[in-house]
Amino acid sequence: MGSWSIWHWLVVLVIIMLVFGTKKLGNVGKDLGSAIRGFKDGMKEGSSSEPPPAQVDQQHLGRTIEGEVKDKVQQ
Numbered sequence: 001m002g003s004w005s006i007w008h009w010l011v012v013l014v015i016i017m018l019v020f021g022t023k024k025l026g027n028v029g030k031d032l033g034s035a036i037r038g039f040k041d042g043m044k045e046g047s048s049s050e051p052p053p054a055q056v057d058q059q060h061l062g063r064t065i066e067g068e069v070k071d072k073v074q075q
Contacts, residue, residue, distance in 0.1 A: 017025065 020028075
């Protein structure tokens, strides 16, 4: 009894169509599609204007720098 059958979903869909109407649901779909399209276009523009990442110096790759941490003494 935990999962919904196809008939439950059809009843919910009919109720939503009665409440909102098919014209309003169509407008919501168009608005959502244009928003997604605008987001994708914005992502394409943002990635093309960025400079390429700096090249990693292959000579120093994989080396560990060891050091010692000293506390500052306040007097």
